[in-house]
Amino acid sequence: MVQRLLLLLLVLSSQLGFLHALPCFQCSRVNASGVCVTKEGVCETRGSQRCFLRKVYEDGTLSYGYQGCSSVCYPLALFNPAVTLEEKCCDDSPFCNKF
Numbered sequence: 001m002v003q004r005l006l007l008l009l010l011v012l013s014s015q016l017g018f019l020h021a022l023p024c025f026q027c028s029r030v031n032a033s034g035v036c037v038t039k040e041g042v043c044e045t046r047g048s049q050r051c052f053l054r055k056v057y058e059d060g061t062l063s064y065g066y067q068g069c070s071s072v073c074y075p076l077a078l079f080n081p082a083v084t085l086e087e088k089c090c091d092d093s094p095f096c097n098k099f
């Protein structure tokens with residue numbers, strides 16, 4: 001019982017550290033020149049979320065990107081030789097996921 005309480009306390013306190021909300025750029029499509037071509041917005045990180053910026057390269061050239069808040073982050077994922085996904089996540093400053 002005591003152990004369970006301690007565990008709960010530990011979980012809660014580790015969550016508290018993430019409670020500060022950080023504003024991030026949100027855009028579901030940023031073109032290759034860095035212009036948001038869809039509705040541009042702002043999201044705020046919640047829980048363990050961070051700002052992310054994903055860039056999609058096709059045949060080695062930047063094709064498009066997107067921005068937002070996410071709790072999952074894959075530093076680099078390769079779909080196939082022609083398409084590369086580059087992902088950057090950050091939580092060190094507001095709007096740190098600038099394209």
Ligand SMILES: *[C@@H]1O[C@H](CO)[C@@H](O)[C@H](O)[C@H]1NC(C)=O
Binds near residue numbers: 031
């Ligand atoms: C990105 O969008 C802007 C504004 O619509 C446009 O001027 C620019 O040419 C676009 N860039 C590319 C690479 O499509």
